[in-house]
Each structure stands twice: as C-alpha cells, then as structure tokens.
Amino acid sequence: MHPIPKITRRKLSDEVFDRLYEMIESGQYHPGDSLPSERELMDTYGVGRPAIREAMQSLERIGLVGINHGQRPTVLQPTAMGLISQIDLTARHMLASSSQALEQLKEARVFFELGMVEKAASQATVEDVAQLKALLAEQRSHLNEDAEAFIRADMAFHTAIAAMTRNPIFTATSQAMLGWLARFHASILHWEGNEEITLMEHERIIGCIEAAEPEQAVSEMRKHLERARALYALGKPT
Incomplete structure (x- = not known):
C-alpha cells in the first residue's frame, strides 16, 4: 500500500x-x-x-x-524572446554541468539551422539578401583583427537568417542557442586560422539564398556546420 x-x-x-x-x-x-x-x-x-x-x-x-x-x-x-529568456539560467546550468547536454545542443543547432536556411532561401527579399551581404562585409572587416567581434558578426549572420523565416520563435531560439554555444563552446563558432574559409562558406550560403535555391542552401549550410564540428573533433584547425 x-x-x-x-x-x-x-x-x-x-x-x-x-x-x-x-x-x-x-x-x-x-x-x-x-x-x-x-x-x-x-x-x-x-x-x-x-x-x-x-x-x-x-x-x-x-x-x-x-x-x-x-x-x-x-x-x-x-514574446518569443521573453519566453526563451525564462529558461536561460536553467539552460546555462544544464550546459555547464553536462557534456551530453552540450552535444545535444550542437545537434539541435544543426537541425534548426538547416530548416531555417531552407525557409529563408524560399522567401528571402532583396532587402534580406542585402542585409546578409552587409553582415558578411562587417565580419570580413574584423578578419585577423578582433576575434570576439568576428564571432559576434558570425552570430549576427546566422541570426539574420533565422529572422528571414518571419517566425519570432525561430529567431529567439537561434539567438539563445548561439549565445549558449558562445558561452560554453566558442571554439565551435570560431577556429583561429579558418576565418577565410568561414567567410567563403557564408558567401556561398548567401548566393544560394539570393538565387532562391533552398536545397542548395541547405547543402551549403550543412557543409559549413559539419566542418566546424569536424574541426572540433580533431582538436585542431586544418
């Protein structure tokens, strides 16, 4: 009983x-x-x-x-941003105390990024593409000068793609994921010595979005994200 x-x-x-x-x-x-x-x-x-x-x-x-x-x-x-902010401290604690949770976050980030870039490429406006090009130019301006600014520009680039979905939940989730990765695993967002490759990959992604080619945009984004994961797995830039 x-x-x-x-x-x-x-x-x-x-x-x-x-x-x-x-x-x-x-x-x-x-x-x-x-x-x-x-x-x-x-x-x-x-x-x-x-x-x-x-x-x-x-x-x-x-x-x-x-x-x-x-x-x-x-x-x-x-708001979606307010909703996500409610779990921020709990998420930080989870990521700080669990390597498994960090791996799950990286996996979730890839899933979201591929879905968001596909949607962005199918409905991007001329203004959207112009914004991405401006962000790429800003990121290039920090090349070999300011690593933290380079990472911020990288995050802004991916967040802008999320915003192009016109879904504020996607935007808020993207910002949160990138913020957590920057806090606990900045190396997966930036490998010193590979900045030129990152810029080239971003340029290819923009080209696919501008050409309204969702499938190709997904392919380029997957290669971009998988390269970052592979570099981390190797433990050194290549």
Whole structure:
C-alpha cells in the first residue's frame, strides 16, 4: 500500500498568484492594462502586503507583468524572446554541468539551422539578401583583427537568417542557442586560422539564398556546420 501524501498548506502568495494569473489568462486584463493597486488587492483577497508583492514578483519573473516603482503593475505582451529568456539560467546550468547536454545542443543547432536556411532561401527579399551581404562585409572587416567581434558578426549572420523565416520563435531560439554555444563552446563558432574559409562558406550560403535555391542552401549550410564540428573533433584547425 502506497503512503497517502499529506495535505500541505499553500502560501498565501501562491493563492494570490493563481488568482491573478487566472485573470490575465482569461482575458480579464489585457497587455497594456494596469492591475489593481496593492491596497486594492489586499482588500479584495484579505491578505497582507508581503503576499501581494511576492505574487507580483513571481508574475514578473515569468514575464507576465512589468513592475515600475510608484506605478501599478502592467500586463505585458508575451514574446518569443521573453519566453526563451525564462529558461536561460536553467539552460546555462544544464550546459555547464553536462557534456551530453552540450552535444545535444550542437545537434539541435544543426537541425534548426538547416530548416531555417531552407525557409529563408524560399522567401528571402532583396532587402534580406542585402542585409546578409552587409553582415558578411562587417565580419570580413574584423578578419585577423578582433576575434570576439568576428564571432559576434558570425552570430549576427546566422541570426539574420533565422529572422528571414518571419517566425519570432525561430529567431529567439537561434539567438539563445548561439549565445549558449558562445558561452560554453566558442571554439565551435570560431577556429583561429579558418576565418577565410568561414567567410567563403557564408558567401556561398548567401548566393544560394539570393538565387532562391533552398536545397542548395541547405547543402551549403550543412557543409559549413559539419566542418566546424569536424574541426572540433580533431582538436585542431586544418
């Protein structure tokens, strides 16, 4: 016979959180609306100020409300970037403590990059291509001068391709993945001595996108990413 779990008494702030969350989720309060004041909520729920403030802080942490000193909390419009930011610290901890998680991240990054470049190549505008060429020129300007700036430009190039999908979830996910790789495994984004090859591969990818050739864009992106993984596996640039 399994032991029967004990009934636990919930914190008052948790009860307040649940009620406020339900009001926001049900549409009683919309993005841009102000929530009731602390005093009004205290009177409504019959609780003290600490419970109200703790509940509001919990809502702020998950990106549902914005809190400015001296003003009522405001309901925020959820965004893909805000959603991803909620898992950032947890993801960092996971990657720092697990080599397997880092390998899984690299695999996921390839999966996303191939899908995104295919979609980008099928719907890129003249302005999109111009932006990629400008980013490539910026990256080339940092060649043999500033490795950190070269990596930032590399990340901006890949993020721009993600943005060309017109899907903000893809863009936010791409930025997060690249940020985590830069933090825990910068070598897979940049191998000293191979910058010219990186620039050449980026140029080929742009050419495929400009020519509206999704399959060829995927092929070039796969070769680009697999080369980086192969260099890492060898432990030295080639």
